[in-house]
Amino acid sequence: MRIALVVDIIRQEEKLIVKALNDHGIDYDVINVAQEPIPFNKALGRYDVGIIRAISMYRSLYSAAVLEGAGVHTINSSDVITVAGDKILTYSKLFRAGIPIPDSVIAMSPDSALKAYEQVGFPLIDKPPIGSWGRLVSLVRDIFEGKTITEHREMIGNSALKIHIIQEYIKEKNRDIRCIVLSKDELLGCYARNIPPNEWRANVALGGNPSSLQIDEKLKEIVLKASNVINGEFVSVDILEHPSKGYVINEFNDTPEFKGFMLATGINVPEKLISYIERGFS
Numbered sequence: 001m002r003i004a005l006v007v008d009i010i011r012q013e014e015k016l017i018v019k020a021l022n023d024h025g026i027d028y029d030v031i032n033v034a035q036e037p038i039p040f041n042k043a044l045g046r047y048d049v050g051i052i053r054a055i056s057m058y059r060s061l062y063s064a065a066v067l068e069g070a071g072v073h074t075i076n077s078s079d080v081i082t083v084a085g086d087k088i089l090t091y092s093k094l095f096r097a098g099i100p101i102p103d104s105v106i107a108m109s110p111d112s113a114l115k116a117y118e119q120v121g122f123p124l125i126d127k128p129p130i131g132s133w134g135r136l137v138s139l140v141r142d143i144f145e146g147k148t149i150t151e152h153r154e155m156i157g158n159s160a161l162k163i164h165i166i167q168e169y170i171k172e173k174n175r176d177i178r179c180i181v182l183s184k185d186e187l188l189g190c191y192a193r194n195i196p197p198n199e200w201r202a203n204v205a206l207g208g209n210p211s212s213l214q215i216d217e218k219l220k221e222i223v224l225k226a227s228n229v230i231n232g233e234f235v236s237v238d239i240l241e242h243p244s245k246g247y248v249i250n251e252f253n254d255t256p257e258f259k260g261f262m263l264a265t266g267i268n269v270p271e272k273l274i275s276y277i278e279r280g281f282s
Ligand SMILES: Nc1ncnc2c1ncn2[C@@H]1O[C@H](COP(=O)(O)OP(=O)(O)OP(=O)(O)O)[C@@H](O)[C@H]1O
Pocket: 102, 125, 127, 131, 132, 133, 134, 135, 137, 167, 168, 169, 170, 171, 175, 176, 200, 201, 202, 203, 238, 240, 250, 251, 253
């Protein structure tokens, strides 16, 4: 077995994956796509599996696509990255499958965003379809803040960031829930991320404080159902707790960070991932 580990910036997570590969005595190459070009070349087929870990969504997406061209099994696949990396595409699949998501309106210009603000009502959340670590996820409390957000977004030179997901602000608990799923039907675990002072977001990157969580049947059911819908092979899922709807799926991530998860659950994620690959994806 030979593995390609695709990275751009090497985080603690990638170091832990390398350690698990070494512990299992598996042959691997680290391909840093921030430095090395990758050819459409059948020789890439020497890899059985590509573990896709670039921080940049587009680097991940296109690396997966090039490896798949040579017949490599990628985790995650370019199809999964396309959907999970884009919150609107994710919501489309989940909504169609009847899986609860935050009530959301999509606006594609500043004028339509201002209309959507009125429809949804303040306070609300406005975020772009693409992004991570909570960046640009905005709490909009009134029309003045809304006008500021729409003007700023319009100045960003990236088409996807000019699109607005305008959604209800779900503030039932001062936390969100993060789960990791492997192979679509194994829920590795979940933990709570508690929102720090002077924040509305729970991201660990923003100071969110990980704590352990009892997983109930409803949580397990919605997470696995949603993961099946988006076909995620190794994904993380963010869940919000809604006062009347119960659990709602906020988003998926196709390149899960798992430092906080390991701290809160004690579950060795890279070990599970490499064992799953070694078993032949079962
Ligand atoms: N509709 C909402 N209601 C309440 N809080 C929200 C809502 N949407 C986002 N948040 C908060 O903001 C955080 C970041 O939002 P989200 O997960 O959508 O963005 P992200 O940048 O993709 O995050 P990640 O780093 O997990 O990829 C969430 O973890 C949650 O705490």
